[in-house]
Amino acid sequence: MLDEVWLRVRRGLVHRLEKSGQWMEHDAYAAFMRERKTVGQALSQGVLREALGEEDFCLIQSESAYARACHRLSTRIPLILSFGSELGCSFYGLMDRTGQHARRAGEICAVFNLGISIFDLVQDCYPELVEEFAQCFHEQVLAELATDVSETRRLELRLTENSQPELRILLRIIVWFHQRIREAAKEEGAADAQRCLAALLREAYRSETESRVAPAMENALEVSRAKSSLPFLIICQTARLLAKSADGDVEPLARHIGDVFWLVDDLVDIPADFRDGALNAVVIDTSASSAWKRASREEYEALAGLLRGASIERAIDRLDENFRQAARILADQRLDGEAARRLRRVMAAYVRDWLG
Amino acid sequence: MWRDFDTLAGPSSEWVTGYVCYATRLIECAEFDRIGVLKTLLHRQRRTGGWGYNHAVPTDSDSTAWAVLALSTANIARPSVLYRARGYLVAHRQSSGGFATYSDDDGIERYIQANAGLTAGWRSSHPCVTAVVLQALMAVGEAASADLICGGARFLAERQDDSGGWRAYWWKGHAYSTYHALRFLAMAGALPESAASKACALLERTQAEDGSWSGDGSGGDVFATSHAVLALLLRPGVGGRAAAQRGAEWLLRNQEPGGRWPSAPMLRIPPPMAENPDPADSWRIDDRGTGVVVRDRAGIFTTAASLWALSVVDRMGLTGLAGTERRRAS
Numbered sequence: 041m042l043d044e045v046w047l048r049v050r051r052g053l054v055h056r057l058e059k060s061g062q063w064m065e066h067d068a069y070a071a072f073m074r075e076r077k078t079v080g081q082a083l084s085q086g087v088l089r090e091a092l093g094e095e096d097f098c099l100i101q102s103e104s105a106y107a108r109a110c111h112r113l114s115t116r117i118p119l120i121l122s123f124g125s126e127l128g129c130s131f132y133g134l135m136d137r138t139g140q141h142a143r144r145a146g147e148i149c150a151v152f153n154l155g156i157s158i159f160d161l162v163q164d165c166y167p168e169l170v171e172e173f174a175q176c177f178h179e180q181v182l183a184e185l186a187t188d189v190s191e192t193r194r195l196e197l198r199l200t201e202n203s204q205p206e207l208r209i210l211l212r213i214i215v216w217f218h219q220r221i222r223e224a225a226k227e228e229g230a231a232d233a234q235r236c237l238a239a240l241l242r243e244a245y246r247s248e249t250e251s252r253v254a255p256a257m258e259n260a261l262e263v264s265r266a267k268s269s270l271p272f273l274i275i276c277q278t279a280r281l282l283a284k285s286a287d288g289d290v291e292p293l294a295r296h297i298g299d300v301f302w303l304v305d306d307l308v309d310i311p312a313d314f315r316d317g318a319l320n321a322v323v324i325d326t327s328a329s330s331a332w333k334r335a336s337r338e339e340y341e342a343l344a345g346l347l348r349g350a351s352i353e354r355a356i357d358r359l360d361e362n363f364r365q366a367a368r369i370l371a372d373q374r375l376d377g378e379a380a381r382r383l384r385r386v387m388a389a390y391v392r393d394w395l396g
Numbered sequence: 397m398w399r400d401f402d403t404l405a406g407p408s409s410e411w412v413t414g415y416v417c418y419a420t421r422l423i424e425c426a427e428f429d430r431i432g433v434l435k436t437l438l439h440r441q442r443r444t445g446g447w448g449y450n451h452a453v454p455t456d457s458d459s460t461a462w463a464v465l466a467l468s469t470a471n472i473a474r475p476s477v478l479y480r481a482r483g484y485l486v487a488h489r490q491s492s493g494g495f496a497t498y499s500d501d502d503g504i505e506r507y508i509q510a511n512a513g514l515t516a517g518w519r520s521s522h523p524c525v526t527a528v529v530l531q532a533l534m535a536v537g538e539a540a541s542a543d544l545i546c547g548g549a550r551f552l553a554e555r556q557d558d559s560g561g562w563r564a565y566w567w568k569g570h571a572y573s574t575y576h577a578l579r580f581l582a583m584a585g586a587l588p589e590s591a592a593s594k595a596c597a598l599l600e601r602t603q604a605e606d607g608s609w610s611g612d613g614s615g616g617d618v619f620a621t622s623h624a625v626l627a628l629l630l631r632p633g634v635g636g637r638a639a640a641q642r643g644a645e646w647l648l649r650n651q652e653p654g655g656r657w658p659s660a661p662m663l664r665i666p667p668p669m670a671e672n673p674d675p676a677d678s679w680r681i682d683d684r685g686t687g688v689v690v691r692d693r694a695g696i697f698t699t700a701a702s703l704w705a706l707s708v709v710d711r712m713g714l715t716g717l718a719g720t721e722r723r724r725a726s
Contacts (some may be wrong), residue, residue, distance in 0.1 A: 042475035061696055085713050098632040101712045103580035108540055114711075115421055115469070164538075166585075311475040316539060396471020 041343040042311045045352070049286040049307045050395060057391070062363050064255045064388040072389045076126070080118025085127055088117075091216040094234070096209050100297025102191070106158065106206055110164040117154065119393070124153025124275065126386045127297075131276045135283035141224075145282045147273045154214040156207075156244075165250060166206055167380050169253075173207050177214065179242055185218040186238035192218060218363040221284050225280055233281040240277055245337070251319045264321045268305055269298025297367040297387060303359040304394050307352065312341065325351040338389045397436055399450075399661060400692040404684050410440050412449045412697055414462030419700040423471045434470050437463055441673060445480030454502045457488040457495050458525045458566070459548050461532035468535040478536045486544065493547030494521025495529040497566070508668065515668040525556050527576035527669070531583060540584050548640035550587035553575045554592055560598035565673065568579035568662045568689055569611035571623035574599070578630050582716035592631050599624050600639050607642035608650075612675075613663055618657045621647055629708050637714060644709040647702050659698040661689040 057063040064072070089097045099105050106113045113120075128140050128149025133217035136142075162169055176198045184191035195215050225234035247266035250259075306313070306321040313320035326346045346352070366387065370380040398416050399407040417433060440447060440463075446455030447463040464481050464607040468475045478638025488495045505515045538545055545629075549595040556562055556577070558693050564573035574595055581587035603609055609624040625643040628636040651657055667686045668675040681687040692698055 042479075046474050074424055084711075089713070095632075097638065098712045098714075101708070102632050103579060103626070103628050103708065104587075104630040105581070106536065107583040168585075306567065308471070312537065359552075 041347060042314065042338075042346055043308050045343065047316070047354055047358075049310065049349070051110055052352060053304070053307060053359070054396060056356050056360045057363070057388075060359075060360055060364060060368070062388055062391070063108040064385075069392050076122040076389070077118045079125065080120070080122035083121040083147065083150050084118055084360075087151060088121065091151050092209060092340060096205070096212055099210050101203050105209065106165070107163055108162050113157065113161055116157075119155070120154050120157050122384070123390055124384065125150035127272065128273045128279050130147060130379050130383040130386060131279035131282055131294065133374050133382070134278060134293070134297050137283060137376050138304060140284075144224070144292050145279045148217065148224070148282075149278055151213055151220075152217050152275065152278065153271070154360055155210065155217060157215065158210050159248070162206060162210060163231050163245055163248065169204060169207055170353070173210070176207075177211065182242050182245055183238065185214075186234060187222075189222070192222075221278065221281065230280060230281045232302060233277065237274065238279060239278045240274045244274060260319060260324045261321060264319045264324060265299065265302055266307065266318070268302035269295065272298035272301065286315075287389040293366055293369045294382075296362045297371070297383075299362040300391065302367065302385065303355050303362070304357075304391050306353055307359070308396070310346070310352075322346070322355045325354060349394055397418075397433065398696050399693075400694045400696040401690060402684070402693050403665065403690065404447075405449055405453045405713055407450065408459075408513075409450045411449050411462055412438050413457035414447065414459065414464075414466040416696060416700040417466035418462060418469060418706075419704035422711060423703060431470055431472060432469060434472055437466060438473055441477055441481065445482075446502075454498070454504050454507050455484065455520035456497050456502060456504075457485055457499075457529050458497055460484055461525075461529045462530040465535055468509075469531075470682065475546075476572060482533065482538070484667065487624050488529065488546075489544055490521045492521050493544075493551035493660070494523070494526040495520050497525050504668075506648070510668060513669075517565070517666055517670040517673070518668045520565075520671050523562045524550055524564035524566055524573040526551055527573065530580045531576070534580075534583050540586075545584050548582045549581060552581060553586065553591065556594070560594035560596075561627055563613075563663075565666065566664055567611075568664055568675075569609075569617070570598075570619050571609055571611070571620040571627065572662075575623040575627035575630075578627055582630055596628060596631060596633075596636050597615045599628055600635065601641065603639055607646035609643065610659065613725075616646060616650070617660050617662070618647065618698050619660065619662045619701050622698075622705040625705040626708060629705075629712065632712065637712075640709065641714045644706055644714065648704060651702075656695040656699045657702045658694045659691040659693070661691045662698075663692070664689050 054063060082131060082154065092100060099115065100117070125146035129146040132140070132142050132145035162173060181191060181195065185195070192215055193342065195211060198211060210379050219239065221234065225231060247263055247270060250263045251267045273291070276290055280290070303321065309318070309320060310322055314316070315322060323342070323346065326342065326349055365383065370384055397409045397413040399409050400412045401408050413433060414437060417430065417437065423510070440451065442448070442455055444455045446460035448455040450629070460481055464478065464485070487501065488499045490496055496517050498515065500519070503517060505512045508515070526548055534540070534545065535565045547674050552562070560568035562573040562577040565569060567573060576591065578587060578595055581591070599609070604616060606616060609620040611617040611620040621643050625647070626639040628643070647657070652690070658713060661681050664673065664679065665686050665688050680687060682688070682690050
């Protein structure tokens with residue numbers, strides 16, 4: 041039955057995206073991804089090395105860092121960095137045609153995207169480290185990092201005390217990101233934008249925490265959505281902090297893009313999330329009348345229910361609608377054409393990449 | 397598919413292809429249709445859930461583990477493929493916590509026309525197989541806390557020898573087995589600093605002046621050097637990085653003009669009844685049958701190992717590769 045789910049997701053999604061013209065053709069996709077890997081490798085050797093320092097840079101590139109994820113992280117670092125960079129540059133380009141801070145936006149968002157990926161990975165694969173991490177990094181610390189330099193120094197001190205490389209690397213990224221944000225906000229006089237960003241970061245942290253502790257059914261879908269789509273709003277807000285203008289349409293665009301990737305992630309992850317009892321939007325939709333974490337003996341019924349019903353198709357419909365809404369916004373002549381084209385390609389390529 | 401080695405069973409296709417696909421996962425090459433090769437490998441999965449040395453030889457846990465690792469690099473396998481592969485691998489687990497190459501159900505004795513009692517060696521657990529199987533199991537979702545992962549970690553921890561390395565059954569020297577044992581233990585979060593240091597000290601101690609490692613003390617060997625470099629870079633402290641960098645530079649110097657690396661006899665085929673083949677036994681070189689040590693004649697396996705090591709070195713920015721330059725943000 042898991043095979044049937046896996047096939048139905050792929051066939052349904054590819055067919056729908058082909059029909060709506062959002063499916064990237066193979067050769068174009070392959071060329072685009074090769075180019076993105078090259079950019080990602082440059083980001084890795086440049087900004088990531090700077091953020092982590094030599095020792096931890098070598099460690100994150102080694103085969104033992106975050107080794108429980110096997111090669112999931114190590115092989116994807118260039119693409120993770122590149123994806124964050126492209127989103128940051130594109131959002132920035134839509135808001136500010138001067139291009140003055142495009143590179144900076146790209147670099148900060150690249151490292152942020154890697155940080156989010158590592159944060160998720162630690163939660164998923166290193167449960168024994170979660171409590172230790174929560175002791176040095178929690179919502180209160182997040183709130184203070186936004187404005188309090190001494191909080192950054194305290195976190196830096198924890199870095200030297202922390203012998204767990206998986207946590208140390210993550211803390212270094214967090215410290216680096218907040219330092220860059222504070223610098224940028226000060227230079228650009230963007231205190232309001234910084235406050236919005238800080239609020240989004242706290243909301244994202246809260247949703248990640250809630251997603252791990254079996255939220256009540258009525259909240260589960262929103263928690264699932266927030267956890268996956270808020271990072272895109274954070275990237276948009278980071279770009280806004282550096283941009284001279286603040287085009288009103290960019291935030292809704294970021295929400296639509298966030299929803300696209302939320303849904304593609306959950307559609308692709310149905311088999312793994314079933315196995316692990318993880319929060320998944322499509323599974324929640326099926327199990328509307330029962331707890332979304334079920335005992336293994338109920339898995340057959342839950343899978344059968346998923347296949348009998350139309351949850352997969354509803355999720356695909358929703359994904360497609362968000363994709364269309366994003367494309368509609370990007371077609372607005374008032375937006376920078378090059379940035380809009382770039383973002384459309386990024387969306388199409390990475391959706392295809394996530395499908396595998 | 398790739399084919400290499402020359403044994404009584406012919407060349408290997410499935411096992412070699414699995415290894416090469418996984419070893420080269422960090423390398424981008426427009427001419428190489430990785431997904432196409434993986435799909436071919438996927439379709440070779442047998443009813444047992446496993447893969448074998450080639451299509452004619454019974455399935456075994458080592459070939460299956462390499463196929464699983466290769467498939468884990470792309471999202472093309474249906475859940476049932478990996479589920480069946482997992483079941484096949486778990487069926488090779490022994491009470492020691494280790495994994496045997498062949499189980500009673502594989503029928504290897506029928507294939508080689510021997511009595512079951514004469515295949516004890518091939519049906520025993522060995523570190524060089526166990527470490528790779530456990531990596532494959534983790535690649536398909538086995539949690540670090542699972543019994544078979546913890547049991548496997550104990551099996552390997554108990555078999556680190558006094559020199560700091562792990563002996564291999566199917567391979568000459570200790571580099572391959574040591575690397576994979578360290579890699580799995582790191583994945584499982586079960587690698588104490590003392591064990592890692594001991595292994596790294598062994599590797600640093602046995603490195604030749606020219607930066608190479610040898611499989612048998614007889615001169616630089618690409619396969620051994622590649623795995624020693626990989627092992628040192630699992631714990632990239634300053635000393636290990638320097639030794640790994642010298643090893644990488646030796647690899648670069650020894651690449652042949654055609655692009656491959658020279659192979660040397662490294663794959664051992666012990667007599668099937670031999671459970672603890674002595675490294676000092678006289679092995680026939682590049683011969684057929686058992687009691688032999690053979691090279692990969694096409695150099696594919698050795699070249700893949702070298703590329704694996706060099707791609708990790710390159711990713712860390714430790715040395716420039718011929719034909720590439722260290723990429724930096726401008």
